[in-house]
Amino acid sequence: MSKALMSEAQAKAAAPGCGPILPDHNDQSRSLRKQVFEHVRAHGTAARADTARALSISAGSVTGIAAELITDGFLQEVEDVARQGASRGRPPVALAVVADSFHVIGINISDRVHSAVLTDSVGCILAEVTATADQQRRSVAELVTEVAPLIAQLLDDAGKTESEIAAIGIGISGMVDNNTGVVKWSPLLTEANAELGSAFAALTNCPVFVDNDANIVTLAELWFGDGRAKSDFAVVTVEHGVGMGLVLNNRLFRGARGMGLELGHTKVQLDGALCRCGQRGCLEAYLADYALTREAATALGVTTLQRTNVSLEVLFAEAKAGNRAAKAIFDRAARYLSLGLANVVQLFDPGLIILSGERMRYDYLYADDMLSEVHKLTLHPGDNPCEIATHAWGGLVWAKGATALALTAATDSLVGVSTP
Amino acid sequence: MSKALMSEAQAKAAAPGCGPILPDHNDQSRSLRKQVFEHVRAHGTAARADTARALSISAGSVTGIAAELITDGFLQEVEDVARQGASRGRPPVALAVVADSFHVIGINISDRVHSAVLTDSVGCILAEVTATADQQRRSVAELVTEVAPLIAQLLDDAGKTESEIAAIGIGISGMVDNNTGVVKWSPLLTEANAELGSAFAALTNCPVFVDNDANIVTLAELWFGDGRAKSDFAVVTVEHGVGMGLVLNNRLFRGARGMGLELGHTKVQLDGALCRCGQRGCLEAYLADYALTREAATALGVTTLQRTNVSLEVLFAEAKAGNRAAKAIFDRAARYLSLGLANVVQLFDPGLIILSGERMRYDYLYADDMLSEVHKLTLHPGDNPCEIATHAWGGLVWAKGATALALTAATDSLVGVSTP
DNA sequence: GCGATTTATTTTAGGCTTTAAAGTATGTCG
DNA sequence: CGACATACTTTAAAGCCTAAAATAAATCGC
DSSP states (O other): OOOOOOOHHHHHHHSSSOSOSSOOSSOOOSOHHHHHHHHHHHHSEEEHHHHHHHHTOOHHHHHHHHHHHHHTTSEEEEOOSTTTTOOSSSOOOEEEEOGGGOEEEEEEEOSSEEEEEEEETTOOEEEEEEEEOOSSOBOHHHHHHHHHHHHHHHHHHHTOOGGGEEEEEEEESSEEETTTTEEEEOTTBSSSSBOHHHHHHHHHSSOEEEEEHHHHHHHHHHHHSGGGGOSSEEEEEESSSEEEEEEETTEEEOOTTSOOOOGGGSBSSTTOSBOTTSOBSBTHHHHSHHHHHHHHHHHTTOSOOSOHHHHHHHHHHHHHTTOHHHHHHHHHHHHHHHHHHHHHHHHHOOSEEEEESGGGGSGGGGOHHHHHHHHHTSOOTTSOOOEEEEEOOOTTHHHHHHHHHHHHHHIIIIISSSOO | OOOOOOOHHHHHHHSSSOSOSSOOSSOOOSOHHHHHHHHHHHHSEEEHHHHHHHHTOOHHHHHHHHHHHHHTTSEEEEOOSTTTTOOSSSOOOEEEEOGGGOEEEEEEEOSSEEEEEEEETTOOEEEEEEEEOOSSOBOHHHHHHHHHHHHHHHHHHHTOOGGGEEEEEEEESSEEETTTTEEEEOTTBSSSSBOHHHHHHHHHSSOEEEEEHHHHHHHHHHHHSGGGGOSSEEEEEESSSEEEEEEETTEEEOOTTSOOOOGGGSBSSTTOSBOTTSOBSBTHHHHSHHHHHHHHHHHTTOSOOSOHHHHHHHHHHHHHTTOHHHHHHHHHHHHHHHHHHHHHHHHHOOSEEEEESGGGGSGGGGOHHHHHHHHHTSOOTTSOOOEEEEEOOOTTHHHHHHHHHHHHHHIIIIISSSOO
16 A cells, blocks of 8 residues: 655656556557567657567667667667666677657547647657637537637747648547547537547548547557556546546456446445436435535535535645644545455456546545545455555646547557558 | 346357457467467367468468368368258368367356366366365465365366366455465355465466456456456356456456456445445445345344345345335345446447346346346447346356466366477 | 677577469359 | 458568678787
8 A cells, every 4th residue: 555646747757768668469460660669758768679579579680679669760879878887798788769750630629628748759848838718518519619719829939830740639528438539528518419530530640549538638648657567556546526547458448338437437336415417326426526515515604616626625624724624524535445446456457556636635535544544445365455546637637638539549550560 | 238147058059169260360470270260179170271361360370270270180080060051152161179189277266165076178068067165264284285186086087187177267256466476355164365275286286366356257258258258347246245247358357466456446426335344335335245234134133144045035025925125125226236337338438247146036136127227327429338238157157267367277277288 | 818608699590370363163144 | 343441461671680601810839
């Protein structure tokens, strides 16, 4: 059991490169070309010989593939600072990804603030931009109009043109079909089954990939965060709703039919509290913003509270100041969170759960009591209990995670094929 | 939503061949040799041309591979009854698996009765044997002594010798590490971390594979039952405990770390009913045999009930006869079952859930009320609600499922390599 | 400094798998 | 019977990868 509040800067410094560090054991089909590229990117720099050993392929293959990737402009030989004067034998020559071999854009669409970043092929941010959003629901067309200036601004700031962007990733809360880019439902949109992906593809002439916010945060962890060194882990987000993302074997698991993982709407109580989805007893109905403020209204004796986040802050301050009713609200939420996490452990048995989301500032939600409660509610016969970490990112997680979506796709299309 | 009570004979007649019908899209690494063999086995018979089209490989490859498999004795050309006088052109030559190219044994170890079957390479039962078990916990050594006669009997009945058995599959309830054959915990064994696999391997000189009973039933569905035509589905068993198995992309999903899928111990109630695992609020504590009999004791005014299954029968009879208290017990169990199933749907989004286990005879558990309750407790934005089927197999499911475990392994080791 | 040693990378020849395309076999249709 | 359709087989060649030999570039001991 551990807790870690890590800044983005720390996460960046923790390990070089980006992307999952552990190789993917299941899938032999990835071309060696892509495997070599991904190995170098994951480790920041890697020598040919190391790469050959790590991937269990012959040195000759690496030589050939590296030469090809260098010719194509994806890799380059660099001075290896780490290994200076180390050992005998011919010194290895380090390979590194050519940072500006391609670029991607990641966009997060939210109810309060949109954010977008433009990064190079190793995930370094070249430009970032945010814009406050009006809180109304809107149509896809309106949303495109709303977000288009952000993209233009990014390109301008980074000095790039549309044609230099290999892919765009978009995160939005709601139910998203990642394969088709269709948003089946979102609290931000007026339409159901909105063709968000194709709308942005038409706008930008780039391949566009869409996913829901929980998956986006999970990708952020897998590519840039604590999950890089793990091949299997879960991410649970507590915010407006309760979301979940799962990585199995270094890949984002999206459920058998592309949906699923709706942890927020798993039932934790028969005939329980009313959820905004209209059903009763959802985990979300005990944990999410609206659930807490609903109770806050009662506890603080206020009948109407203007803004959700304001009232939450008030509630938290009251709890800190010793208001028993306020504290009880957080305590109950924490107990239900522990129950929800215990169910995740029982069903998926991940080695690590990362708690994410702005609400993680409310330390009641990740107090030691809550964490030990999870273990009390779990069977772990092998004595390898699930590690639980808290990770409060800055506001750019979502946009950063969206770039991971784009980076994956761009890598596939550019590096995965032999003649780009 | 559909219900189907299908006998083993019907399941057998429903589709020819055995094993998953849908090809595995994820894994390119399977050698074409194995893919061809598995395609033929899955379809009962298949022409070379059909196989080439189905697997998207060239006809020439199939010719070569089929020739090799025929030489090695795994495939043969047969008269194709179906296609007589169909179309123009040279008639296809059907290929079929040579049934006695190898044999496997499947064993189910239970608290009441052990069962074992010996099948050929297409899953046809050549011999079956059952033996009542004493209900005491026992050591691995005692268990081996107990089961050894069944194996001897099978071999004798089928006229085979130990050396003709390619693999043995064993199912046992409890927590099993399939990779190592270690039973971490089982209600049938006195020891923890019992090396059941190696114990039987030592006895029989065969490769032995062990899995828990829920996975075994799931394999039975995947190989011989309703799951054959699905690439993703879940199986939920209600019996002494509540178990679950999940098939993702035609493969049994065993959780990130080989454990997991402990649906019975997911929590459905804070501070709920006491479970035999010592925790409170487990789904199992509302559904399993001991949970029902515990309440039956109260409802029927009986203080001590001799045998669990006897008292369950009494309770069921009372409910049928109109005893309100008895009926209420089943009703509540059904409500909790629907809640548990809804959670499975929310998290895994399988297209199909198969309810299995002897308790499915208690129709309260799969009444339309329960099924519609599941859908009421689930979000399904794409209007593709999860299908729920009930499947009451005969007593040999478990043993049959265990053969699937053995068949998988035997196919890998025998067919997967070019020179056996 | 010099050769032995060590490790990294490159070159080369060959093996394996698979395919496309041409060739052969065997049926139906008119 | 010939035209056609479909299934299967053969064959040459392409691709990918490896093992092994060759080459490169460093350190170590003297």
